[in-house]
Amino acid sequence: MTQLRTHNPDAARPRKPATAAPIDASFLETLLGYNARRAALAVIEVFLERMAPYGLRPVDFSVMSLVTHNPGITSRQLCTALGILPPNLVGMINALEGRGLIERKPHPHDGRALGIHLTAAGRKLMQEAEQTAAALEGDVGNRLSPAELKTLIRLLKKVYKPG
Amino acid sequence: MTQLRTHNPDAARPRKPATAAPIDASFLETLLGYNARRAALAVIEVFLERMAPYGLRPVDFSVMSLVTHNPGITSRQLCTALGILPPNLVGMINALEGRGLIERKPHPHDGRALGIHLTAAGRKLMQEAEQTAAALEGDVGNRLSPAELKTLIRLLKKVYKPG
DNA sequence: TATTGTTATACTCTATAACTATA
DNA sequence: TATAGTTATAGAGTATAACAATA
Numbered sequence: 106m107t108q109l110r111t112h113n114p115d116a117a118r119p120r121k122p123a124t125a126a127p128i129d130a131s132f133l134e135t136l137l138g139y140n141a142r143r144a145a146l147a148v149i150e151v152f153l154e155r156m157a158p159y160g161l162r163p164v165d166f167s168v169m170s171l172v173t174h175n176p177g178i179t180s181r182q183l184c185t186a187l188g189i190l191p192p193n194l195v196g197m198i199n200a201l202e203g204r205g206l207i208e209r210k211p212h213p214h215d216g217r218a219l220g221i222h223l224t225a226a227g228r229k230l231m232q233e234a235e236q237t238a239a240a241l242e243g244d245v246g247n248r249l250s251p252a253e254l255k256t257l258i259r260l261l262k263k264v265y266k267p268g
Numbered sequence: 269m270t271q272l273r274t275h276n277p278d279a280a281r282p283r284k285p286a287t288a289a290p291i292d293a294s295f296l297e298t299l300l301g302y303n304a305r306r307a308a309l310a311v312i313e314v315f316l317e318r319m320a321p322y323g324l325r326p327v328d329f330s331v332m333s334l335v336t337h338n339p340g341i342t343s344r345q346l347c348t349a350l351g352i353l354p355p356n357l358v359g360m361i362n363a364l365e366g367r368g369l370i371e372r373k374p375h376p377h378d379g380r381a382l383g384i385h386l387t388a389a390g391r392k393l394m395q396e397a398e399q400t401a402a403a404l405e406g407d408v409g410n411r412l413s414p415a416e417l418k419t420l421i422r423l424l425k426k427v428y429k430p431g
Numbered sequence: 432t433a434t435t436g437t438t439a440t441a442c443t444c445t446a447t448a449a450c451t452a453t454a
Numbered sequence: 455t456a457t458a459g460t461t462a463t464a465g466a467g468t469a470t471a472a473c474a475a476t477a
Binding site for chain 1: 291292293294295296297298299300301302303304305306307308309310311312315326330333334336337338341345348349351398401402404405408411412416417419420421423424425426427428
């Protein structure tokens with residue numbers, strides 16, 4: 106069974122609202138890495154809450170989404186696409202298969218590999234889960250306009266995508 | 269002694285350049301969280317390389333930078349500002365103090381707390397390290413224009429900063 | 432009674448080495 | 455010889471509970 110991360114967002118916060126500590130973090134806030142990590146953690150925090158009903162952590166969702174849009178994808182391809190190491194994927198796949206969300210079938214062209222497919226239950230789950238994920242984007246739009254969100258994603262891609 | 273993360277960037281990549289796997293990740297790439305995490309990891313990867321000569325992981329650099337710009341800051345304040353849990357900060361502080369980069373002095377107004385200050389060695393190290401960190405921003409500018417970088421950071425702040 | 436700093440500890444995440452079956 | 459999938463295991467990151475000293 107997949108163990109969902111507890112991720113208590115208050116855990117790293119003051120045990121009691123502190124007495125106004127005007128800490129100067131201005132230098133750190135000029136750094137792209139610092140801001141990108143902070144933003145990623147903030148979004149992932151909301152993601153964790155919204156996906157908890159589906160029993161999907163971000164990485165599980167990513168795997169399921171790739172299987173959804175690439176039926177028959179192999180473990181090897183999942184690892185490459187998501188930057189996961191093969192030994193660390195095994196448990197996730199086993200858990201998802203154990204939940205009846207995916208199934209492994211022999212690969213048509215390669216006897217070593219196994220193609221991963223969604224089950225009917227997996228398809229049903231992902232229809233809702235992807236809708237929830239898309240809706241989450243709109244909710245961040247409480248802080249960002251649709252145009253800003255589009256710009257932000259475009260610039261983030263420029264940072265991490267080769268070429 | 270602070271143990272630097274190995275973080276072998278090739279570890280999660282194909283053991284041999286794969287035979288062109290045209291995986292469709294288009295849905296994931298519409299998600300802010302996915303893109304933000306990918307971008308953060310890409311920048312942090314470069315950060316790790318550049319900061320290795322100083323023996324500073326991202327979190328060590330963040331702590332040192334806050335101490336630099338907030339002399340006498342307490343552990344408690346560092347934890348709040350960086351989202352670190354107190355038990356997890358202790359080892360970092362001890363390691364930095366053991367390297368002679370910081371020192372703890374009694375807090376003027378609170379007998380429970382200890383104010384953290386840079387040593388001369390710490391000041392010297394951070395002068396170079398912050399310069400290196402700033403230069404790293406310019407190098408990402410190989411992919412982003414200065415204006416785009418500025419926009420990107422502004423939008424990232426809107427995502428994670430309250431208000 | 433509450434907070435700072437700390438120890439001990441557990442759980443998750445990420446990484447390496449090595450094995451098997453197949454190519 | 456090389457690759458896909460797997461097992462075992464080690465290390466780093468993150469979490470909770472509980473304690474002493476001070477407020």
